[in-house]
Amino acid sequence: MVEVEKIRKEFPELGETVYGKPLVYLDNAATSQRPLSVIRKWTELSTKYNANLHRAVHHIADIATTEYEQTRDAVRAYLNADSREEIIFTSGATAALNLVAYSFGEAFLNPGDDIIVSEAEHHSNIVPWQLLCDRKGARLKVLPVDDSGHLRLDLLPDLLTPRTKLLSVAHISNVLGLINPIKEIVNICHSNNCAVLADGAQGIVHERVDVQDLGCDFYVFSGHKVYAAPGTGVLYGRREWLEQMPPFLSGGEMIGTVRWSGTTFAPLPQKFEAGTQNMAGIPTLRAALQMADEMRNTRTEAALNEVKEFILNALLSNPKIHLFGNPVSSEEKIPLFSFSVEHCHHEDLALILDKMGIAVRSGQMCAEPLMDRFGVTGMVRASFAPYNTLEEAKYFIKSLDRAINMLEG
Amino acid sequence: MKTLQEVQNDIVEEFSMYDEWLDKYEYLIDLGKNLEPFPDELKTDDRLIKGCQSRVWLDTRAEGENLFFRADSDAIITKGIISLLVGVYSGRTAREIADDDFSFVERLGLRENLSPTRSNGLASMIATIRETAKKHC
Numbered sequence: 230m231v232e233v234e235k236i237r238k239e240f241p242e243l244g245e246t247v248y249g250k251p252l253v254y255l256d257n258a259a260t261s262q263r264p265l266s267v268i269r270k271w272t273e274l275s276t277k278y279n280a281n282l283h284r285a286v287h288h289i290a291d292i293a294t295t296e297y298e299q300t301r302d303a304v305r306a307y308l309n310a311d312s313r314e315e316i317i318f319t320s321g322a323t324a325a326l327n328l329v330a331y332s333f334g335e336a337f338l339n340p341g342d343d344i345i346v347s348e349a350e351h352h353s354n355i356v357p358w359q360l361l362c363d364r365k366g367a368r369l370k371v372l373p374v375d376d377s378g379h380l381r382l383d384l385l386p387d388l389l390t391p392r393t394k395l396l397s398v399a400h401i402s403n404v405l406g407l408i409n410p411i412k413e414i415v416n417i418c419h420s421n422n423c424a425v426l427a428d429g430a431q432g433i434v435h436e437r438v439d440v441q442d443l444g445c446d447f448y449v450f451s452g453h454k455v456y457a458a459p460g461t462g463v464l465y466g467r468r469e470w471l472e473q474m475p476p477f478l479s480g481g482e483m484i485g486t487v488r489w490s491g492t493t494f495a496p497l498p499q500k501f502e503a504g505t506q507n508m509a510g511i512p513t514l515r516a517a518l519q520m521a522d523e524m525r526n527t528r529t530e531a532a533l534n535e536v537k538e539f540i541l542n543a544l545l546s547n548p549k550i551h552l553f554g555n556p557v558s559s560e561e562k563i564p565l566f567s568f569s570v571e572h573c574h575h576e577d578l579a580l581i582l583d584k585m586g587i588a589v590r591s592g593q594m595c596a597e598p599l600m601d602r603f604g605v606t607g608m609v610r611a612s613f614a615p616y617n618t619l620e621e622a623k624y625f626i627k628s629l630d631r632a633i634n635m636l637e638g
Numbered sequence: 639m640k641t642l643q644e645v646q647n648d649i650v651e652e653f654s655m656y657d658e659w660l661d662k663y664e665y666l667i668d669l670g671k672n673l674e675p676f677p678d679e680l681k682t683d684d685r686l687i688k689g690c691q692s693r694v695w696l697d698t699r700a701e702g703e704n705l706f707f708r709a710d711s712d713a714i715i716t717k718g719i720i721s722l723l724v725g726v727y728s729g730r731t732a733r734e735i736a737d738d739d740f741s742f743v744e745r746l747g748l749r750e751n752l753s754p755t756r757s758n759g760l761a762s763m764i765a766t767i768r769e770t771a772k773k774h775c
């Protein structure tokens with residue numbers, strides 16, 4: 230517990246109050262809070278070393294560029310990617326998904342081909358593929374989930390055809406909180422010559438990701454959900470693919486030479502980093518991933534597991550509550566809980582919890598097809614981070630009971 | 639019959655008796671639960687008010703110069719708020735409603751008591767009632 234309290238001090242937002250009550254922040258899956266190390270790096274680069282990258286020879290530009298490029302090395306090491314050229318910085322997971330949908334699509338997708346996504350995807354991992362398929366005359370196919378929220382992997386072999394070029398799936402769904410068996414999916418897909426993209430927006434936060442071990446062709450995530458500055462993100466792509474893909478955005482930085490007769494492109498990774506990058510934000514990824522590791526190693530996994538078990542038991546033992554994403558064993562679930570309550574609207578619950586100082590998410594959670602699948606207009610989601618305490622978890626359950634009583638009463 | 643002003647003053651006074659937000663919510667929840675039932679066949683897309691997180695339906699009936707409102711929502715606190723609005727404006731003339739400045743909503747303090755998304759919903763409800771009245775003037 231001491232460790233958790235110590236870690237909480239690193240996150241200034243956690244000390245805030247709302248309506249005179251201590252803020253209990255349980256909307257971590259939407260965005261995490263940021264530690265001082267990240268805020269300091271962000272401020273330092275904005276106040277002492279604010280210069281554009283790669284372009285100038287002067288001192289502060291050199292430092293800014295070094296910070297940025299060292300972050301690429303740090304991210305490569307963190308993900309265990311084969312080379313730094315495979316790490317592309319973007320503004321977030323959505324931007325990375327759009328990049329792959331466009332550039333992979335341009336290079337490899339033909340009319341009559343198909344792409345697969347799961348039924349449990351975030352809109353950001355649906356719409357870019359829909360647009361791509363519309364553009365190319367290709368088909369978007371959907372891998373369903375079962376009632377407990379697990380992917381129907383048994384249906385995957387039949388969905389895959391010689392014309393399936395790519396399958397894009399969340400490493401961990403932002404609604405169900407179940408860790409998807411990426412390795413198994415990769416095995417099935419690769420034996421069918423189908424590439425795999427894992428959307429790691431939630432995965433990077435709760436799993437120690439090794440892209441070579443996972444075996445996926447692409448892995449994307451946003452910085453802001455894993456303690457870094459907003460407007461930062463990462464695309465990992467296997468070099469063979471990235472080399473063959475045309476640029477997405479074009480303009481400054483991504484070029485080799487520009488002549489009226491034609492333009493050549495910069496080598497990886499600059500080929501995919503057109504225009505001025507988020508030079509104060511990207512280097513915070515290094516501090517953020519360090520923090521993620523530190524919390525994983527010190528605290529405290531045990532303490533977070535305790536929180537998870539507590540909430541899981543409390544929700545499952547209440548007959549009025551329906552939990553979406555019901556794990557076979559708790560190891561496959563992250564501390565993210567989406568649920569509905571009989572006779573209580575998700576918005577009413579979130580509104581009352583808000584007044585008790587608890588920040589949860591309510592609504593469709595950017596996954597409308599999944600809401601339709603479960604026949605609901607929305608859900609309540611409480612998502613925990615390693616800095617959340619067991620006391621907060623208990624207060625949440627107590628407050629939820631109280632809110633339910635108020636609405637039923 | 640009380641004037642529109644008087645009805646509004648009554649409601650503001652009643653609502654201000656509750657100091658605690660929790661009591662205010664309980665009051666709204668009660669109002670929501672006691673709202674006149676809304677027939678399912680009226681829950682059509684053209685009666686849906688846009689801009690709310692929950693679904694809100696508003697039905698308007700004109701009798702001579704007077705407008706009668708019925709409404710529903712799948713969220714109970716929203717339903718309570720609608721109930722307040724319906725209670726104030728239903729049965730009034732289109733002219734009265736169109737000329738009203740809706741400032742009693744400010745006096746209720748609903749905006750401070752509701753989260754921003756809910757305030758948007760509230761704004762949409764008010765705009766819809768006002769537009770409807772204008773059309774009937």
Ligand SMILES: Cc1ncc(COP(=O)(O)O)c(C=O)c1O
Nearest residue numbers: 321322323351353399403430451
């Ligand atoms: C699974 C998943 N994919 C993609 C995204 C999109 O991330 P961003 O909005 O940061 O680009 C999110 C964020 O909510 C997510 O949870």
